[in-house]
Amino acid sequence: MTEAPVRAAAAVRVNLADYNPWTLRAYDATVATTCRMFWGCPRPELLALYGRNIGARHLDIGVGSGYLLDRCRGADGPRAVTLFDLNPNCLAYTAKRLDRYEVATARGTVLEPFPLPAASFDSAALNLMLHCVPGDLAAKGAALGHAAACVRPGGRLFGSTVLSRGVPVPRRARALLWLLNRRGSFHNAEDSLDALHAQLSSRFADYTVTVRGCTAMFEATVE
Template identity: 60%
Template sequence: MAIAPTAADVEAGQADYTPLRLRLYDLAVHGFFCPVMWKVPPSALQRMYDRNIAAEHLDIGVGTGRLLDRCTMPVDRPLITLLDMNPHCLAHAARRLSRYEVSTCRANVLEPFPLPARTYGSAALNLVLHCVPGDLAHKGVALDNAAACVRPGGRIFGSTVLSLGVPVSRRARFAMDRLNARGTFSNAQDGLEDLHQVLAGRFSRYRLTVYGCAALFEATVE
């Protein structure tokens, strides 16, 4: 019988994000892994943010806050909530975005968020799901938790790296296998068709765009 991942499992996957390593995060993730390994242009991720972000935004799995920092905001002073298990990520991103109205929430994406329901106009899970333990059917809980915080008509969007049903180069496969072995990734069974099913079971209107072995998703909350 499969055992559902616990909060400790999720937090273990965040262990690499120390203050020192966060200084190199943008160079490694947006400068190398996304464009070279996964074949997703960082500009495509940025455009996804620009298309979907609302004046009240919830960002889940915040990294360094780079995409929010560079985003074309719909208002001058957006209200941004940062949610992550890693306190270093939260502190780093909050400092970077201090020109906005920013609050932080430390929480597990697989458990209901301690945030008010139907409050936000958008929520993002960018480069998050491939780090969450379990299969995609189980990871869909993170989408449920995000959607519970977004008001009707609001947007859910993000990206994830897939192992199945998409073109994976030899070096990308090698890197993915290493990241899975370390526990940084948990996507060895994540496939494009499964992601379609996870989204279609929750949203009647969604778009899925594939770049290399990464998939960008955008959906409307009803």
């Protein structure tokens, strides 16, 4: 087996360990603390990101516990939500949490085309997940393309990711990033702001990136 499949298999094992029915119960508080204290991006910033961009038919990619979807308030919805993740624990937990909506789930990897209809969503989000995907941003950029293919022309693609280069990374954040990369929970030791811009600009004519601490929030219009 070559290096890439071995690395991907290891990442899946870590993901299943990190996001299980027990850890997901504490996920909301854990992420709120790390986003504010380490990544420099308080949760209200991420809720506002959702509120600005979410549409009536929404695709959420790398769903975690579904906190932001549960709490966001968008002008156009959502009314129907499709959850896409490799981890069945996250899909089950979030689907139950959002059962007031019309919820569908799909399982797969973001590095391959999604098993979903093309141009069928008003919005798609990849929130706090690219830094968990193995490879550099040149490889992870495929996830942006696969997500965009599922969004109708004029729809919105948005998300956030923690970067290690080209953004302010305080000492406490750098120490935690080192630990998470060493464990295999994160794969962003080489992820930079310039590399993120390169991936976005190669796919979207209209996009913005907002940096909060070492977190980059991106918003784009799908053509």
